[in-house]
Amino acid sequence: MSPRHSPADIAERTAVKKSNLFYQSRARRPEVERAEGIYIHGKNGERYIDGSSGAMVSNIGHSNPNVLKAMKAQMDSATFAYRLHFENAPAENLATEIANRMPEGLNKVFFVSGGSEAVESCVKFARQWAVAAGQDKRWKVISRFPSYHGSTLGALALTGYGPLKDAFAPLFKDMPKIPAPTCYQDQDNLSDEQRGLKYAEMLRDEIIAQGPETVLAFAMEPVGGASTGALVAPDSYYTRVREICDEFGVLLIMDEVMSGVGRTGTFMASEHWNVRPDLVAVSKGFAAGYAPLGAMIADENMVETVLDAGGFAHGHTYAGNPLACSAGLAVLAEIDRLDLMANTRAMGDLLMTGLNDLKDRYAFIGDVRGKGLLTAFEMVSDCETMAPLPKDLNAYDRFVEICYERKLITYSRRTHGGIDGDHFLVCPPMIVTETQVNDILNILDDSLGVFARESGLEA
DSSP states (O other), rough: OGGGSSSHHHHHOOOOOOOOOOOSSSSSOEEEEEEBBEEETTTTTTTEETHHHHHTOOOTTOOOHHHHHHHHHHTTTOOOTTTTTOOHHHHHHHHHHHHHHHTTTOEEEESSSHHHHHHHHHHHHHHHHHHHHTTTOEEEEEEESSOOOSSSHHHTTTBBBBHGGGGGGGGGGOOOEEEOOGGGOOOOOOHHHHHHHHHHHHHHHHHHHHHHGEEEEEEEEESTTTTSSSSOOOHHHHHHHHHHHHHHOOOEEETTTTTTTTTSSSSSGGGGTTOOEEEEOOOOOGGSSSSEEEEOOOOOOOOHHHHHHTTOOOOTTTTTOOHHHHHHHHHHHHHTTTTTHHHHHHHHHHHHHHHHHHHHHHHHEEEEETTEEEEEEEEBBBBBTOOOOOGGHHHHHHHHHHHHHHHHHEEOOOOSSSSOOOOEEEOOOTOOOHHHHHHHHHHHOOOHHHHHHHTTOOO
């Protein structure tokens, strides 16, 4: 037996040490040792497939040498320069790179450090623009239920997910909600196009109910994130939502924190429907886990209006940090160099085909959905009614653990606003290969069989 695999060594590597950290619960995981590509190695000696890109963050995989080289070069130059004291080339160049990839006029970039900050920046900017434009009665931001827009108080006001926001409700003013376009759950005889229009008209009805003169914006995820599990509306939904916003002078905020920067096979997910938003929030895959980075992308004319009125009364210490922006630049360069959006489309098609094959084999998989490598499947007790599994099965938690035991990392949430329902996000890095997609599908197959036997479900 080699020293590394001696009983003493194994015991040392697998021992759970007391921690002074705490997060959501007392649950513990192995300590990470290193990460490469789509794999993460723990100090327990095991290698895990990062089947969810962390929290849908590590878009270009782990330890990309070109990104690390760019960050090292920036570290040798300057790691921090406060934006009120100095400009820095990485921030300027990254803003230009982003602007060049966006629709015409959507070319002003405000950097932050994460998704919640990006969403709050959009909301605060929208409000300041309305005041500067003489529309100070507008303050309501309509969003959807379920949805997820962040964990800070302003972002929680838009989020539709009970367990994450209900306890904090007295601390913020909740914003109006309309139903998310969960057409797959509907029991009707409508076509997909009619269903999309039906859900879009709910926005129009809500704007009228709230008073159009008071409605500032509508915030939506073009492809659903954690709360709805890669939900995609019918094509008719997106164009009609834009038309309704234009009708009432309501701003359209696209939350692309999870779906942006190539994750769905286009740079922004809204490109699939050729819909131009007024404001965009990005993060997660923006710097792909190499540094905390996010941004609000705004219409140039709106920015000029706000600056003419005295400036944007908002900001964060690390906005435009040169080290984070150097990572973001290098991530975009790697997406281009490796043609990762094309790979995302191809591997996304392969993954969706495999997930649908699993749906055909496991009667408790009720839906498979997504775009590119933002995909998910949902477990149900009845595929006809889409009734959820019994809540006490805790499928959303147990299935993740079964996969983890088999060295595959997945991501789950309760489907119906955090109350019940079970969906699972399968979102490997954009560098994933055909062989690796098949490895993921094989582990999912094995794990579904185990879960079915444990839970007495039909396979």
